[in-house]
Amino acid sequence: MEEDIFECKQCGYCCQGETTVSLTDDDLERMVAHIGIPKEEVIEKYLRITGNVIQMKIVDGHCIFYDQGCTIHPGKPWRCSQWPLHPSILSDHSNFLAISASCPGIKAELGYEKFSEILSEFLKAKNNNR
């Protein structure tokens, strides 16, 4: 079902920029467990903390974990996992336009209505499998 509306082109756009998604406490724990080194070292090597906001470091204009794809898939933040099939697409056409403009993997040619119909089914199935 996912493949009906999205096929990742491995362009890396979603991992580029001067900031990254922010991490929750659960994200941090999962990342530490996945990388397998002490939390303090993970923070020191890979993260940047500004006030209460924890983000991943940026190196050469992309997330430190990006190397022709995400190198920490099972340990990546949940906000990364949501991309690009974000539930906010269902509630607002402008989110569909913004996300499809940022992600060439989105099959925008389906049109908003058809896309949302399939996305809605996909998200329902995903939530049921949790």
Ligand code: SF4
């Ligand atoms: S922007 Fe979209 S197509 Fe490009 S790597 Fe990210 S998810 Fe894949």
Ligand code: SF4
């Ligand atoms: S953690 Fe992975 S998916 Fe998320 S921004 Fe970094 S490289 Fe991209």
